Amino acid sequence: MSKNKTTAANESPAELAADVLDERLIRHEGLGGAVRAFFQRVRGGDLGSLPVVIGLVLIWAIFQILNQNFLSSNNLVDLTMQSAATGTIAIGVVLVLLIAQIDLSIGSISGLAAAILAVGMTQLGWPIWLAVIVALLAAIAIGLLYGILYTRFGVPTFVITLAGLLAVLGLQLKILGPNGSINLPYESWIVQLGTSMFFPPWAAYALAIIAALGMFFSDWFRSRRRVRAGLTGNSVTLMFIKAGLLLALLLVAVWYLATTRGVGVMFALFVAFVVIMNFFLTRTRWGRAVYAVGGNVEAARRAGIKVNRIVISVLMLGTLFAAIGGLFATGRLTAATLSSGGGDTNLVAIAAAVIGGTSLFGGRGSAYSALLGIFVIQSISNGLSLLNLDSSIRYMITGAVLLLAVIIDALSRRSRATHGQA
Amino acid sequence: MTMEAPLAEQPTLQREPVLSLRGISKNFGAVQALTDVDMDIFAGEVVAIVGDNGAGKSTLVKILAGVHGPDAGTIMFDGRRVTIPSPAAARALGLAIVFQDLSLCDNLDVVSNLFLGREVSDFTLNEEEMEKHSWTLLRQLSAKIPSVRIAVASLSGGQRQTVAIARSLIGDPQVVILDEPTAALGVAQTAEVLNLIENLRERGLGVVLISHNMADVQAVADRVVVLRLGRNNGDFRIPEVSYEEIISAITGATDNAVTRRATAHGTHEGSDS
Ligand SMILES: Nc1ncnc2c1ncn2[C@@H]1O[C@H](COP(=O)(O)OP(=O)(O)OP(=O)(O)O)[C@@H](O)[C@H]1O
Ligand SMILES: [Mg+2]
Numbered sequence: 001m002s003k004n005k006t007t008a009a010n011e012s013p014a015e016l017a018a019d020v021l022d023e024r025l026i027r028h029e030g031l032g033g034a035v036r037a038f039f040q041r042v043r044g045g046d047l048g049s050l051p052v053v054i055g056l057v058l059i060w061a062i063f064q065i066l067n068q069n070f071l072s073s074n075n076l077v078d079l080t081m082q083s084a085a086t087g088t089i090a091i092g093v094v095l096v097l098l099i100a101q102i103d104l105s106i107g108s109i110s111g112l113a114a115a116i117l118a119v120g121m122t123q124l125g126w127p128i129w130l131a132v133i134v135a136l137l138a139a140i141a142i143g144l145l146y147g148i149l150y151t152r153f154g155v156p157t158f159v160i161t162l163a164g165l166l167a168v169l170g171l172q173l174k175i176l177g178p179n180g181s182i183n184l185p186y187e188s189w190i191v192q193l194g195t196s197m198f199f200p201p202w203a204a205y206a207l208a209i210i211a212a213l214g215m216f217f218s219d220w221f222r223s224r225r226r227v228r229a230g231l232t233g234n235s236v237t238l239m240f241i242k243a244g245l246l247l248a249l250l251l252v253a254v255w256y257l258a259t260t261r262g263v264g265v266m267f268a269l270f271v272a273f274v275v276i277m278n279f280f281l282t283r284t285r286w287g288r289a290v291y292a293v294g295g296n297v298e299a300a301r302r303a304g305i306k307v308n309r310i311v312i313s314v315l316m317l318g319t320l321f322a323a324i325g326g327l328f329a330t331g332r333l334t335a336a337t338l339s340s341g342g343g344d345t346n347l348v349a350i351a352a353a354v355i356g357g358t359s360l361f362g363g364r365g366s367a368y369s370a371l372l373g374i375f376v377i378q379s380i381s382n383g384l385s386l387l388n389l390d391s392s393i394r395y396m397i398t399g400a401v402l403l404l405a406v407i408i409d410a411l412s413r414r415s416r417a418t419h420g421q422a
Numbered sequence: 423m424t425m426e427a428p429l430a431e432q433p434t435l436q437r438e439p440v441l442s443l444r445g446i447s448k449n450f451g452a453v454q455a456l457t458d459v460d461m462d463i464f465a466g467e468v469v470a471i472v473g474d475n476g477a478g479k480s481t482l483v484k485i486l487a488g489v490h491g492p493d494a495g496t497i498m499f500d501g502r503r504v505t506i507p508s509p510a511a512a513r514a515l516g517l518a519i520v521f522q523d524l525s526l527c528d529n530l531d532v533v534s535n536l537f538l539g540r541e542v543s544d545f546t547l548n549e550e551e552m553e554k555h556s557w558t559l560l561r562q563l564s565a566k567i568p569s570v571r572i573a574v575a576s577l578s579g580g581q582r583q584t585v586a587i588a589r590s591l592i593g594d595p596q597v598v599i600l601d602e603p604t605a606a607l608g609v610a611q612t613a614e615v616l617n618l619i620e621n622l623r624e625r626g627l628g629v630v631l632i633s634h635n636m637a638d639v640q641a642v643a644d645r646v647v648v649l650r651l652g653r654n655n656g657d658f659r660i661p662e663v664s665y666e667e668i669i670s671a672i673t674g675a676t677d678n679a680v681t682r683r684a685t686a687h688g689t690h691e692g693s694d695s
Contacts, residue, residue, distance in 0.1 A: 019557060019570065222550075229550035231557075283546040288530075292538055295529035302487075302525045303539030304510040363529035 019231045034238055049357050051408050052372040055401075059376060063383035070383055073260040079375075079382050080257070080267040081194075085110075085328035086345060087270050087374035090352040091277055092321030094370050095314050097353055098281075099294045100362025101157040103146070103318045105164035106349055109139050110326025111341025112168050115175040117190065117327055118182035118336035128190055132327060139323030140316050142168065147312030157315070165346075173338060181337040184330065194331025198262040204254040207268065212247035216240070266328055271371065273321070278367035290314060294363030325349070344395070351398065352377050355405040361413065376401065438501055440465045440628045441486075441517070441597050446495035448481055455481040456652045459495070463597055463628040468619060470631045470639040470660075473649035474672055479632045480522065482649070483601050487519040488512040500596070513540075518590030522601040522632075526586060528575035532556065532567060535574050536589045559588050563618055580611025587618050597628040604638055616642050636665055650674055 063070040089106050096103045113135040120131030142164065149160050176182065184191050199207070216239055223233040257263050281287035289310045292300040301307050329345075330336050354360060355376050356369025377398055384394045439462035448456040456478045463469050471479050484490045486497070488506040497504050499515050506512050512519065526535050533549070533556045542548040542555075556570045565584045567577065574585060583603055590598050600619070604612040619642050622629050633639050639646055640660060648656035648671040656671035 019553065225550045226553075229554040231550060231553055285541045285543050285547065288534060288538070288541060288547065291530060292527045292534075295527035296525065298523075299525035299527050300538070302509050302519075302521065304513060305539045363527070 034235075049366075049368060049372055051405075052355060052357055052369075052376060055355075055404075056372065056376055056379065059379050059383070063379065063386070067383070067386045070386055073256050075382065075386070077257055077261045077264065079378055081264050081332065082382060083374045083378045084264065084266045084270040085194075085325045085332060086349050086352065086378075087325070087370055088273060088328055089322050089325030089345070089349040090356070090370035090374050091270075091273055091367060092318035092325075093349050093353040094356070094358045094365055094367055095277065095281075095290070095321075096157075096318040097294075097358045097360060098290050098362060098365055099311060099314050100297075101150075101311070101315070102161065102350070103157065103164075103315065103322070104161040104346060105142075105168055106318065106322035106325075107341040107343075107346035108165050108168035108172060109142060109319050109322040109341070110329060110345060111172045111336075111339075112142075112175070113139055113323035113326035114330040114336035114340040115172045115182075117330055118184060119175050119177070121184060121188065121190075122182055128188055132190070135327060136320060136323050139319040143316035143319030144312065146319070147308075147315040150315070151308040151311060169342075172341070176336065176338060181335060183335045186334060190327065190331040191334050192331075193266050194328060195334065197265040199265060199268065201254065201258040201262060204258065204263040205251065207263075208247065208250035208254050211250060212243045215246055216243035219243070266331070270328075273324075274367045274371050281367055286310070286313070291363055296363075322349075348374075348377055348398070351402040351405075354409065355401060357405075357409075359409050359413070360406065361409075373405075437464055439463055439498075440500060442498040443482075444496045444498070446482070446485065446492050446497075448478075448485060448490060448493050454652055456485075456492075459649065459652070459654055461647055461654075463630055465596065465628050466623055466626045467645065468623050468629040468631055468643045470633060470643035470646040471649060472633065472636070472639060472646055472668065472672055473655075477649040477672075478652040479649055480601060481652075483519060483521075483599055483630075483632065486512065486517055486599060487521075513593060513595075516594070516596040518593070518595035518598045520583075520586045520590050520598065520600045520603060522605065526574045526582060526589075529573060531573055532570040532577075532585055535585055536570075536592055538589070540593060555592075556588075559591060560584070563588055563591075563621055565618075566614075578611065579607050580614045583607065583611070583615050584618060587615070587622075591622075595627065597630065598622055599630040599632075601632045602634065603631070604633065604635060612638065636668060639668075640665070648672055 060071065069075055089110055092106060093103065116135040116138055117128075117131045120126040120134055121128055124131075126134070146157065146160050146164060149155055150157050173180075189197075219234065219239045219242065220236070223236075223239070227233040254263060281290060289300065289305045292303065292305060293307055293310050297307060300310075326341055330340060333340070352373035353365070353369055354373065356365075356371070356373025358365025358369040358373075380397055380401065381394050384397065441461075441463040443459060443461040446456055446459040446461075447454070459478070459482065461469075461471075461482075471482065473479050481490065485492050486506065488508045488511050491505075491507065497506065499517070504515060506515065506517070509519075527538065530538070533552050536556050536559070537552045542551045553570060560567055560570070563584065565581075565588060567581050567584065574582060577585065587598070587600070587603070603615050603619075607615060616638060619629055619631060623642075623644075631639070631643060643660050646656075646658050646660060646663065646668060647654070648658075648668065650672060651674075655674070656668075658668065658671075
């Protein structure tokens, strides 16, 4: 030990930032460095959202070749509106998968929310906001119950939520009553939200600019804090390019969608939920704990993380997002029926999260997987219906894509293992 | 048995142990894992706990870690009588434990692992402060880790062990307990960890080292406590004890004849001690 107890380590940043002192560290500077670092990560099995983005581009290209209407503004607006409901449910799925659990009852819960909303609005004469709140509270209570059952009795969530699937479905049918179908008044804002509420172009452009500025300043402030802490900052050019690309992408998208109906408020809400959850996952202690619980529960527990609380909070968020998605779907379909949240809702939401790059093994993934994954699935389903192919083919193709996503997940896991990043 | 001052540089003969166990017993159903175990740990001292498989070493660690509660006995920390009901309580006292299986989250980077459960945060995480502190800490330990922003899974065994040990130091503990820290390591990485242990001692911490490897124990420990079948079976100062004496305490051959024979045998062959 040459320099134990000395404080020499604190004095070095004057010459070189603390994080680049080790000569073995491969340094990536500037734009070229960033590109190289990216390829190195990909080769190491850290694929991130790359496979989905490539897949999405391929799918869009194929459908556009098969049907000229696929990339039309009108169809893309449809695509965004179709994605919002199940995509919101998928946000909850991402959270639950991150702690290496699963919720199989999300479909039933979205159906229950639909039933509560419809009955509350039409038969009980509640104002919409009250019906919405009751529906959301019911969902949160179910999530809490799951959490308590899991943490108290240690029954796998797979089984708890399978029981929940049936029980909640029963509750949904009971609430809907003998008719089995309740139409919502068309003028109500929840239906408007689902069908015809769009941002005026100026507002959509403003949101796009705010998003890009937000990203730039968040990067910039972080870089400044790093420099102040004696670490390397990021290149301002790179930050400009990143924010500029995002801005260009958003502006083009808004402009193109605005040539017909524009950006749906419901879709914007979905994207906002994704961004908010991403913030909580990456920037707060709670988010860090979620990843830790998914990565190694025992380590998390020994580190003093209150694992039970994290699990319960995540299961509650899972059912909450399922209910919000259910309300979106009800608004879009203008009715709550026996089959609300039934059929393939469950599996599509779970598939979206997995296709979007959230690992089934826990601890890996991001809120953005819900957005990307639901785009992939909805693009396939939308494209196939443009081609007048029925749902039999749609199911088979979606199944194949899901299988592909799971294989990519397993392969990248193996690749991480061989590159020593298991 | 009576203790002398464990370190030569210590001016006074009488020192208060920082951690002191008296009469610790623990049974799991029919298995009496620990019976009446006594132990003292002083600051600036490395104490090795050795014993055969099932001797109760890990059980003792888990009692100190707040994983199990003892059935009987007292734990004194810094002269105060304490109970350790949870892992968080152990940390709060100033007892840091590096478990045999490391307990790192492979999916998180080095900084996140170091600060897991005690992140610096004011609503949002203060990543810069944590990263800065991580570098300072790793340098103080002369750790060889190229980047603190790579996933822990991509580190070598010795580097992972370093992270686990560094993590135990966050929050300035007084006693660090390491359960078989070198069990899965190669020669060079074992040496690295042994250096780290000496580094901890030089920082004035009390260090408890659990190991089956007598070479490691003799290399870094000042004192060795032997457990056998859940009971104390010897407490030796390393410079004054031979390899054979430790082995016979572990295996239970402590009666005079056997010890004498073992010692005689050892001197006859001119062995290491
Ligand atoms: N959770 C438990 N439940 C029941 N018995 C246990 C439990 N933990 C330990 N034991 C028993 O207590 C005894 C001591 O075990 P312990 O793990 O402390 O041994 P050890 O000295 O660490 O052994 P090793 O060198 O193999 O790690 C063993 O007989 C073991 O079977
Ligand atoms: Mg053990």
